[in-house]
Amino acid sequence: MQRILIIEDEVSIAELERDYLEINQFAAEIETTGTGGLQKALSNDYDLILLDLMLPGMDGFEICKRIRAEKDIPILMVSAKKEDIDKIRGLGLGADDYIVKPFSPSELVARVKAHLSRYERLSGSKEKANEEIRVGGLVMDKTSRRIFVNGVEVAFTTKEFDLLGFLLLNPNRVFSKEDLFERIWGIDSIGDIATVTVHIRKIREKIEQDPSKPQYIETVWGAGYRFKL
Numbered sequence: 001m002q003r004i005l006i007i008e009d010e011v012s013i014a015e016l017e018r019d020y021l022e023i024n025q026f027a028a029e030i031e032t033t034g035t036g037g038l039q040k041a042l043s044n045d046y047d048l049i050l051l052d053l054m055l056p057g058m059d060g061f062e063i064c065k066r067i068r069a070e071k072d073i074p075i076l077m078v079s080a081k082k083e084d085i086d087k088i089r090g091l092g093l094g095a096d097d098y099i100v101k102p103f104s105p106s107e108l109v110a111r112v113k114a115h116l117s118r119y120e121r122l123s124g125s126k127e128k129a130n131e132e133i134r135v136g137g138l139v140m141d142k143t144s145r146r147i148f149v150n151g152v153e154v155a156f157t158t159k160e161f162d163l164l165g166f167l168l169l170n171p172n173r174v175f176s177k178e179d180l181f182e183r184i185w186g187i188d189s190i191g192d193i194a195t196v197t198v199h200i201r202k203i204r205e206k207i208e209q210d211p212s213k214p215q216y217i218e219t220v221w222g223a224g225y226r227f228k229l
Helices: 011-023 034-043 060-070 084-092 105-129 158-169 177-185 194-207
Strands: 003-007 027-031 048-052 075-079 097-100 132-135 138-141 146-149 152-154 217-220 224-227
Touching: 003 011, 003 034, 011 027, 011 105, 027 034, 034 060, 048 060, 048 105, 060 075, 060 084, 075 084, 075 105, 084 097, 097 105, 132 158, 138 158, 146 194, 158 177, 158 194, 158 224, 177 194, 177 224, 194 217
Parallel strands: 003 027, 003 048, 048 075, 075 097
Antiparallel strands: 132 138, 138 146, 146 152, 217 224
């Protein structure tokens, strides 16, 4: 169940928000002071924060600024102030939305759901972006273009990385030197297909425990190379 922190000093409003959120299957907690709200927000894991602007102890602007410095979660600022300057300031400090009182509880719930859904999509895309390929003790991080062998990072040139990556993504398929040269260097590249052999040797030296008896990249005599799974 997703957890929401309500930082609101008007108890009746806070309880109304909590009730509607709980009806919609959220777990909601209330904090009525600015300092207490900040402490709770930073010391607990919440999925979203409803933050009133005018609070005793510390205003919503300062709370928003401090939360955003440490956490990347949706913050919905709530206020009776309708001035554009307050909205602009709140959004500029990192708030994801600005809701003006009075508002309907159904609108509040709709906005909460929309921001949580958006945050989940963005978080999911970030996780996918940091895609890793793992085979035995070999790890390739495609996003940062880093290679780890048994937990230790190993430096690769651009072409070494591209060649290993291509073989990793096409396991158990045999590719001739000509195929690999065309795919990695390009059909119009100036060079000799012998460079493929040189790069395979260098890659083996970096990832194989015994390059003379390769565990990962196998030579298929008379045909080419394949990555074994």
